[in-house]
Amino acid sequence: MADYTDNEMMALAAGRLIKNGDVVFAGTGVSMLAATAAKRIYAPRAAIFFETGGIDPALDEMPMSVADLRVMSGTSLNAGLIEAFSIVGHRKLHTIALLGAAQIDQYGNLNTTVIGDYHKPKTRLSGSGGACDAACLASGVIVFMQHEKRRFVQKLDYLTSVGWYRGGDSRKKLGLKRGGPIAVVTNLGVMTFDDATKEMVLAEYYPGIAVRRIVESTGFAIDVSKAVEAAPPAAEDLRILRDEVDPQKLML
Numbered sequence: 001m002a003d004y005t006d007n008e009m010m011a012l013a014a015g016r017l018i019k020n021g022d023v024v025f026a027g028t029g030v031s032m033l034a035a036t037a038a039k040r041i042y043a044p045r046a047a048i049f050f051e052t053g054g055i056d057p058a059l060d061e062m063p064m065s066v067a068d069l070r071v072m073s074g075t076s077l078n079a080g081l082i083e084a085f086s087i088v089g090h091r092k093l094h095t096i097a098l099l100g101a102a103q104i105d106q107y108g109n110l111n112t113t114v115i116g117d118y119h120k121p122k123t124r125l126s127g128s129g130g131a132c133d134a135a136c137l138a139s140g141v142i143v144f145m146q147h148e149k150r151r152f153v154q155k156l157d158y159l160t161s162v163g164w165y166r167g168g169d170s171r172k173k174l175g176l177k178r179g180g181p182i183a184v185v186t187n188l189g190v191m192t193f194d195d196a197t198k199e200m201v202l203a204e205y206y207p208g209i210a211v212r213r214i215v216e217s218t219g220f221a222i223d224v225s226k227a228v229e230a231a232p233p234a235a236e237d238l239r240i241l242r243d244e245v246d247p248q249k250l251m252l
Contacts, residue, residue, distance in 0.1 A: 003238075004232070004233050004238055005252065007030055007033065007251065007252055008233060008241055008242075008252060009187075009232075009233060010030050010034070010185050010187060011030055011034040011037045011241060012041075012233045012237055012238075012241065013204070013206075013230060014030075014031075014038070014098070014142055014144070014183070014185045015034050015041060015042050015043075016038075017038075017142060017183055017185075018034075018035070018038035018042060018043045018046055018096060019042075019043050019046070020044065020046060021043075021045060021046065021094060022043060022046045022047075022094050022095070022096050023046070023047045023049065023087060023090075023093045023094065023095045023096070024038065024046055024047065024048045024095075024096050024098065025049060025050075025051070025084075025087075025088055025095060025096065025097040025134055025138060026048055026049070026050060026066075027051075027066060027098060027099065027100065028064075028066055029100060029144070029251060030100070030144045030251065031099070031100065031142075031144055032062070032063065032066075033062070033241075033245065033246060033251040033252070034098060034142075034144075034185075035048045035098060036048070036059050036062065036245045036246075037237075037240070037241050037245050039059070040240050040245055041237050041240055041241075049084060049087060050066045051066055051081060051084045051085070051129075051130045052066050052071060052080075052081070053072070053079040053080040053081065053084055054066075054072045054073075054075050054078065055075050055076050055078070055083070055084070055087070056075055056076035056077070057070070057071050057072065057073055057074055057075045058073055058075075059071075059074075060073065061073075061248070062245065062246040062248065062250045062251060064250055085130065085133055085134075085137070088130075088133065088134050088137045088138050089133075089136075089137030093139070095137075095138045095139045095140075096138060096139065096140050096141070096142060096182070097134035097135065097138035097140070097142070098141075098144065099131050099134060099135065099141055099142070099144070099161065100143070100144045101131075101145060101151075101160075101161070102115060102125055102151065103115075103150075103151055103152075103153050103156050103157060104143060104151065104152055104153070104156075104163075104184060105154065105155065105156050105220070106154070106200045106220045106221075106222070107163050107164040107165060107167050107193075107198055107199065107200070108141070108143065108163025108180070108181030108184065108193060108200065109156055109159050109161070109162055109163040109164075109165065110131065110135065110143065110156075110159075110160055110161040110163065111125075111157055111158045111159065111160050112125050112126060112127060112128060112129075112131055112160045112161065113125055113127055113128065113157075113158040113160045114157055115157055116157055117157075118157075118158055128160050128161065131160060132160055132161045132162070134161075135161035135163065135179070135181075136162060136176055137179065138179050139178060139179055140179060140180065140181070140182040141163070141179065141180065141181045141182060142181075142185060143181060143183070143184045143185070144184075144186075145184060145185075145186045146186065146187055147186035147187055147188040147214065147217045147218070148217055149216070149218065149219045151219075152217065152218040152219045152220065153219045153220070154220045162174065162176065163180060163181045164180050164181065167198040167199055168197060168198060171198070180198070181193060183203070184200065188205065188209050188213065188217065189202060189203070189204050189209060189214055189227070190202075190203050190204040190230065191203060191222070200220075200222055201222065201223040201224070201227075202214060202222055202223065202224040202226075202227040203227060203228070204227065204228055204229065205227055205228075205229060205230065206232075207229060207230065207232045211227060
């Protein structure tokens, strides 16, 4: 058995994708964990900010949500919603938005609005919040999902946040000249997108996870021909994550 949890693997796998100089728009949950892990381990010169206006906080303690006052502790600037979304779309910054969703399709389009018919839904979800803005304006998007067939679907019940839209150059034809999803990080592996078609492909499967399981958990055809096994979490990375990033186990 692995000596790490799904959330730990996801947070560290996503953290590896963040580079020094990135400005990271983080939400609640695993995305907050991943952003903080990236800052502490992989990209100390990255900056994290939240839609509630905490810009580059110290994050000495893990906030429970973006509305937790700890996102305002030790910040470079305490601002508000307008300033936060001005940063997301700032032309001179490389901004990475970390988002979650209920459904995703092969082009990285996201649904956080409704399951079933919009007018008579099976489940009414939380809605867009700032996700649509971030998906449209950020330099890139990393999506967090549980890898299940009902979530990785051929057709979304509702398109809340645009990814690569219909593939190819269709996103640019919508007027969205930058950005798009970079990766999808799940409890089974890491997906990226083909440079030309913009269709989702399997990049990494986690240690102990069979590629067949990922294929069977995906509701559309996915190219696995170039997939490699992801490196397991290093012992020191796990120590930092557990002892420094989230010692109170709020997200772990």
